[in-house]
Amino acid sequence: MITKFILIGAGVVVTIALGLGIIIGHFAIKKTTSSTTGKYDYLTRDADQQNYKTFISSIQSANIEANLKDLTSRPHLAGLPEDLASAVVIEQRWLNDGLQVTKPKYNVLLSYPDENNPNRVTLTNGSGSIILQTTGTEQVYDATQPKTVNPFLAYTPNGTVSSTKLYYGNYGQLEDIQRLASIVGNASLQGSIIIMRYGKIFRGDK
Known part of the structure; x- marks a missing residue:
């Protein structure tokens, strides 16, 4: 019986101690949070409307x-x-x-473009005759203005690519390539050249 009473008493003590701990912890945390929030209240005060108007009027x-x-x-x-x-x-x-x-x-x-060897795109027919070739340089509209930079894609390796298969890939986004592959097939895209529009995604990802 004595052992039973001791166990019951110990259980009551533990329950009371646990309850007190929760109550003390609740108020202690609440008080600390409130104090910390008030400490930085000056950082979130309303803006000075006069300064705002002065700034806007100066633009x-x-x-x-x-x-x-x-x-x-x-x-x-x-x-x-x-x-x-x-x-x-x-x-x-x-x-x-x-x-x-x-x-x-x-x-x-x-990375800089080669001014003496600009990038060009050449379109040829079956016999190898040139149908169309880009100049690789920007058109000059005003000779008095500084010279423009030749079109290039920085950090890409030099080289010449050619293919008899030419496709249009819209913006070159994943869904654009997936749609193209669904139309012509993955095998047809192997070893082909895909022309893409500028925009939507970073040009280096195209």
Whole structure:
């Protein structure tokens, strides 16, 4: 009997201790959370409407147009002098606005097009005669403007590919290729050339 009472008493003590622990833990966590939230209330206060209006009123569409026209008036391929000139323009404008500006230098592997051997697409007939051939260069509309960069896909290996099978793959997305394969068959796509539209996905994934 004594053992039985001892076991019952121990069970009651454990139950009471567990209940007290839950109650204490509940209020302790609640209090800590509330205190932590209040500590950072200043970070979420309402914006100053006057500052907002001042910022919005300082934006002028004419300035956006002028900046865009200036920065896109010359090719700015990474690593070339034209790209540095654009960086200097932005740096100076930020300095004039009172900002702290740094221009760190990096050594990176860059890819450039071959100006002497531009990429071309040639269409021939069964006898090998050329029906159509692209120039591989951008058309010049204004001789006074800086020279444009020849079309190329960076970091792709050099080489010449040819095939008697030519297909159109829309944007080159997975569903486009799957649809094309369902029409002509996977075997027909082997060793073929697929022309794709620009856009939708990154050009390097096409």
